[in-house]
Amino acid sequence: MIEVQDLTIDYETASGRLRAADAVSFTLAPSEVLGLVGESGSGKSTVALALLGHVAATARLVRGQVLLRGENLLSLPPALLAASRGRRIGFVPQNPAAGLSPHLRVGGQFVELVLQHGVVGSRQEAMTLARDQFALVGLPEPHQLVRRYPHELSGGQQQRVCIAMAVACRPELLVLDEPTTGLDVTTQARIIDLLKDLRSRFDIGMLYVTHDLGVLAQIADRVGVMYAGRLVEIARADRLFSNAGHPYSRGLIASVASVEGTTVRARRLRGMLRRKELPAGCAFFPRCDQSEPSCADRPQALECVSDGHSVACQRWKAILTQSTATVEAETQSVSSRTANPAPLVRLDDVSITYDRRSVWRRLLGCKDRLVVKDLTFSIGEGEIVGLVGESGSGKSTIARALSGLLAPVRGDIRFRGLPLPRLADRSLDLRRDIQYVFQNPDASLNPRERVHTALSRPLLLYFKPDHREADQRTRQILQEVHLEPSYATRFPDQLSGGERQRVALARALVARPAVILCDEILSALDVSVQASIIELLAGLRRETGVAMLFISHDLAVVRHLADQTGVLFRGALVEFGRTEMLFQPPFHPYTEELLLAVPAYRKQARRSRPSASLKTRTPSSHGCVYASRCQHHRGRICDEEVPPWRHTVSGHAIRCHIPLSELENERVIGIDEDGARLAAAIS
Amino acid sequence: MIFRLLSLRFLTAALTLLAVSAIVFAAVEILPGDVATSVLGQFSSETARAALREQLHLNEPALHRYLLWLGGVLHGDLGIALSSRRPITEILWPRVANSLILSGAAVVLYIPLALLPAIAQARHRNRPLDQVLSTSTLVLASVPDFLLALILLVIFVVVLPLLPAASVVTDSTSFGDWLRALLLPASTLAIVMAVYAGRMLRDNLIEVLEAQHILMARLRGLPEWRVIWRHAVPNAVIPTLNVTALNLTYLAGGVVIVEKVFGFPGFGSLMIDAIRFRDVPLIEITVLIASAVYVLANLFADLAALLLNPKLRQARA
């Protein structure tokens, strides 16, 4: 149906010409879902947009064609191209908020579209269609929603609107450019369900572009892997995941942390894509462990390896016949620490509000909302405690309170048994003991400081060593975070995101702290990079015995690292206990929702849920925090009374009105021991 | 919600003006030392100075004088001009009216002068037309406004004797003569404002045209004219208004030079004369008014942005 031939697009940038797409060729059959995966900068978005006949103003089409049933979209006159867009091919953007015009109501934008393409005759009909389609994609209260402006909708809702508009004209093909990247894990899962539903209903083919392999495992028939603008491998999805031919593909697959608990250790990705240093031959050569010298000179073309499977690597024969070394995670040993270490940090009934700096606000006497309510847990010496929750759950706020940036309104925080004072009142030694690593690697390092300066500042502040000692220690710490000593003279803009996070970690470690507060430190990184950092953290804890508070929205990540984990929802802990226990029944209903949302690896692990069946109630200020969204809602008691803590035999605590025995048996999912399958019984 | 924001803005503006009045008062009456001497000159007699001090209440403490003056202003009593001994209100408002007319004419000329090149630049971004226009804007902006006024004078009065050299207008000037008198000074102001705004307008328009949702609208298959008119233009209105309002702030100071060059009897020349003749009460009032124009123009820009932006309409608490 769609055929891309030899697509080559160059971007003109300040530092020269960048080849964003290099001789990319593939076909897409009707009703087929093709996934396109690659790191940031691999050119996948450029290819996706080219499928709609769009080449950016700053880019140039060097050569190539995009044939839709024989017609080359890239050479169509504007009027004909506009006619095809939206009607024959739909597009779902990465950032739904930016994709909708902010000054027009969402219903109006839908109406405009369907009228333009002649799907309906009158405005009246268009409005009715809008309401129907909005209901179809699972938007609540479509009658009211059509009158809303985009900024009044949540991210997930905005994306549903974009999807509704993309399929409004029942196109043959849907191009999706990272449609779920900006969304919460739970929302992401629901959107993917919606897409699967729409696909089966309307037989739409899809080109799904993403950097997240886990998502493709659920939805894609075939998967293409892009690197540095080139298509390096393309195969059926199951084939790719089980036995990929290209070293890069293998590296990508190995990097994805999955719920199963085993990580394929062999051949993780190292280094980063440096556009300026690409060799004449294979672009992946600098990072490849399987290369031979001739790879650098000989350009690699896609070779058909078997039915439907093509690889652009001259070493594919050798690679495919290797066995993938599956090393049982030392991650297991990470999780089985001694049971009751001495509490290093202890929080009791802590409540925190959101800090507002403005003088005006205080003058006007605004009452602040409690972001965290009555929180109690502790972190032991050398223990890693995970905190999981969606955005807005208050997990970062807890880290900030521990760091001293926020003071709790109520409750008691203790460090080594003594009350933890505000930041201004803390001694230098105390500050040294509690270190913080931030989420965004771009903002956590001073762009004007070289790496060694960033590392030596805390060193000089806390320990006042002489120059030689300082140098030595800096070198040593770089080693500990697996960075070469030559990195010391670099500026942050010469490092990749993952490398910057390592430097940020090194900066925290150099102080030899007792506890490190890791605030979503992996969220801004590509999936392939996350795995190596997780391993690093595990190793660090083993070697130095430092404790950590590890905050994340991703359960899979926490599983590999944390000894104990707490699940947060809207500022309250709903479940807490040993991490492995979290993945076994009984589950708190919210934990269940989180688990179901993790894009697991093997497709058969998830059964699809009906897409629009989210029952949401208006949240109340009393009772269980999760009552408004809980699928196991039991009635008034959930809305009015705060649920009690229920403890399992192993010390795991769940906060729910439903007795544990019921949670264990009825309507819940379980993960068996080797963590390879989720068996779901869903109503 | 919006009421709260609006009142907050008004309050801030009022406070700013209050601070300005304090600064002006301090600059004029407190800093120069003995006001009487500076007004009457070093060779004035002691009796004359004493009389002046009496008249201006200079023997009272500074804060008291300030509050007296401020109170007067708020009640509409702007004081007496020293040089002409007439109440300031009498002299002031006709001049202000003249300057307002001049400003109005300038704004009318400015709108096409600023928008047309900016639109052309935005649509042909980075292509030769854009470069040429950008460079000429920069060159034009580098010409000091008084020089620009003089150049225009040379061209339209000397080289092509079309317009009068001096734009003196009185109550008896005919409408036609008014227009001819206004043309040169208004054009000077308009050119300066257009050049001032041109860069910002171009950048804003480019941003609007390259916004994600514009691309999305195109990708949905909407025809170009619809994309521009229904999706792009509405988003361009606010930044344009913003830029224009900020431009108005230039007028408050710009009229000073232009009126001097062309001899136009407006507010600006009044201020210059006041400073030249050390007419303390008049200086205070004229500077305060100039600042008030600035503050009001900013306020207008903020309000326009607030009211027109659907997002800000429901702004954060």
Next chain:
Amino acid sequence: MTAWTTTSATSRSRRLWESAPASFKVGVAMLIGHILLASVGPFVAPFGSAEIGTGIPLSGMSLAHPMGVDQIGRDVFSRVLYGAHIVIVLSLAGTALGLVIGSLVGLLSAYVGGLFDEIAQRVIEAFVSIPYLVLGLLAVYAAGPGLAGQPALMVIVIAIVYAPRIARMARAAALDIVTRDFVTAARLRGDGAWSIIRRDLAPNAASTLLVEFALRTGYAPALIGAFGFLGFGVQPPTPEWGLMISENRNLILVSPVTVLGPGLTLASLVVAVNLTAEGLARILGRSADFSVR
């Protein structure tokens, strides 16, 4: 301090120069021309700056008098040459002073925050609300008769006019930096306020401030010229260009070159600085609004 090798400073600057836009190079060339003019001018001027009777008054352009002769008989071209360094020195000094005062206030205000910041904001806002020319005139007046006509007054006036606007810019830049995580990291760590301002805020605000400095310096000659033109700046017989424009203003109908000569020279200086500033901004990765007043 250490044996770390660093990328050579000279090679980095050479690469910067090569990648600079054409306008930047033109601007720098023009600027160099002006500086040469200023330094060499007085020595090559055909006549003295106050020398009268050099030619027939109002005689217009000629080879001997490229910019004509004013009504007292002085050669305008020579006066322009003599006046070049005045404008440059006064502009640089005034802007530099304004930059120092403004950035200190702005950075400090952003970092300290709280009530201090609120008050500082109001004060800055108040100063900015007075149109720059008016503020300058006010400052001239406030300085009193003693300082009138002194070049030093011009420096102070320019500093007063610029400092609040620069402070606003510096504060905005600093606010943006202060919220970034690495500043929070330094605060959590226990670094002192001064250390943070020096090592975290200032270097990151530096490029914005540098661009600001360049832009303001560009406008300063026009400002000085405006004051001279209105009669409140440097006093005769100093050959300041704005003053000369004013002095010869009445001759414009008869001998426009006496006005256009100094005028266009002044304009070319402003163009030179603006081009350089804009190119600098491009290199540093920022956008420059040269018309910000």
